[in-house]
Amino acid sequence: MTLSSLTKPWAATSYGFLDASAKRELRRKMLKAIAVPGCQMPYASREVPMARGWGTGGLQVTLTLVNPTSTxxxxxxxxxxxVNAASIRRFISxxxxxxxTWDTLAAxxxxxxxxxxxxxMREDQILVLQVPNPEPLRGVEPNISIARQMHADADYGKLWLTLYEQIVRKGRIMQGAAYPSMVNGRHVMTPSPIPRWDVPKLNMAKHLTFLSAGREKRLFAVPPFTRVEPLxxxxRPYRVEDxxxxxxRRSGVSGYFMNELxxxxxxxxxxxSDSNLGIKAIQQSEGAAIEVGKTWYRNGEFSA
Amino acid sequence: MLTVAPPDALELRSNATFEALMWALSRPGDSREMPESGLAAIAETLVDLECTVFADDPALRSEIAATGALVAEDISQVDHVFLSSLEGTEVQLATLRCGSALYPDDGATLVANVRHGVGHRVRLSGPGVDGTLELTLGISPGFWAMRAMLCAYPEGFDMLLVDGRSVIGIPRSTLVEVL
Incomplete structure (x- = not known):
């Protein structure tokens, strides 16, 4: 082996921004993340032209997956x-x-x-969630080495205790977003700060979900047909937002997650909140031939 | 104006191969098509100088060595294993790295040529399988017994079973029953 045999021909840019070795590392870790659902896998998290904490983790996963035929x-x-979404989308393309696209069905x-x-989402679609804090135990155990040991031991007693304390103090569980959820009956993950409304959508879903935290350099995955059970x-049954x-007020749709103004x-x-669903509803009411896909919630009730 | 650099042949191949491997592991038992047949394409997609690899095929071994990966003779030291056949490898593979509960990602990836659709019938269940799935694979019951001994979830190894261009993934999370 010589240095020249390891060297690739010169190119102005790598396809998809990330270089080949960054992609190979991500690919190896993404496969391991699928093999152990919900378990946080460390990865190198390369520099991308965006500040850490603005979706660099999700961006790296997307850049690894993307090819010219992707939408x-x-x-x-x-x-x-x-602004953040539009900038990331334009950068990727x-x-x-x-x-x-803006259309969930076309992506x-x-x-x-x-x-x-x-x-x-369908069985051929991939959901990439940007994760600010991948560690569900951070609130109860700031030391990441001890938190890792707790994951290894499936020792989630302190998490249960915080939920219990919320019930004792406030009469209900106050955790609004990033609700800790047990994946495949073994690892507790944070589903990223999605509202409680969205957590049931990950349970036994048809699509593949990657969750990636660029700043924290960890990624994890929820494969299709995997149990995701909120703790x-x-x-005290799990309750989504009312x-x-x-x-x-704009599109007239009801029974979905709303932004309060x-x-x-x-x-x-x-x-x-899902703005393209509202846009589609408006276009439909104006007579356009727009297809609105089947939704997870129908008449405000979850029915997968 | 920034123009898009079109993907070169290697990137296109790696991207398509990875997509096949990703969906294969996401849906254990489902067969996916890779752009090229054989183990070399998988090695090219996953392996580089950060890896330690065992390969029983001399030609593949030299290809892997050319990527800068460390080629080892001791299976207990490697993170990727490429075997041209799984027959009679139970004893050798019993030392395969399975990671630890602390670091499940240290578990090895086993890539092997295995005939799909002939041999012993198995039933799969677990993440990625909607209920249960039955299929026939050219793997002996002794191998599955060895795997069940090694894979104490979340420890374990992940398998990519290649037959020509088709690949079937069996991650450690899958429960395999020999029928």
């Missing part, structure tokens, strides 16, 4: 037109030649910050 949707809190890869789309006490009866003189108005 990419990027959402930020449900919206396709947020510029460095890979992949098509861009092959959905990269998301803090929401799972309302339309049911709950048997006498959004079933709210109606979007304060209005003058007090009170709130609501807009559907």
């Amino acid at each position: 990419v949707k990027v959402i930020d809190q449900g919206a396709d037109d947020g 510029r460095v890979s030649g992949a098509s861009e 092959s890869i959905v990269q998301s910050r803090h929401r799972v789309p309302e339309e049911v 709950v006490f048997s006498d 959004h079933a009866d709210l109606t979007c 304060p209005i003058d003189g007090g009170g709130s108005a609501f807009e559907v």
